[in-house]
Amino acid sequence: MLTIVIHHEKCTGCKGMKEPLCVKLCPGDLIMIKNEKSFIRDPGDCWDCMACVKSCPYGAIETKLPYELGYKDAHLIPKRKGKIIVWELVYSDGRREVFERQVRL
Template sequence: MPPIINKEMCISCGKCYDVCPHDVFYNSVEGEVPVVSYPEECWHEAACVAECPVGAIKLRTPLQMMISYME
């Protein structure tokens, strides 16, 4: 499940694509809202979520990951 960027909140700072270790935001242009080019490459490390200064990025946790943490 790819990261979801709230375009209304995003300030186009580019920190998310700078910090992403898997090039999920490949081909994003500086000064524009990032593009999720390779959603299948997202490993849900949440580096982009932590780096976003305005909280414009959320991750959808895949069901398989949610089930593994249920008690």
């Protein structure tokens, strides 16, 4: 199982938007906003689809990789650049790999 982590220092609550992107796109309706920060209501119900991770324009949501995939502290950080999403894979030893993919939204 992956783990979704929301970095509240980066989350703006998508102020000014009718509905924050992570809230709008979570297929399980698991994300809520409280005091202009997003929270996962019940992490146990998250099925790691990463829709919220990919949607955040501020890179505030991160995916921690499980031990079997990435060893301790390995994680994936997405950054949106228009129609491109850049995934940065950070290994536990600090090595980094970058992948670019096109997005539809």
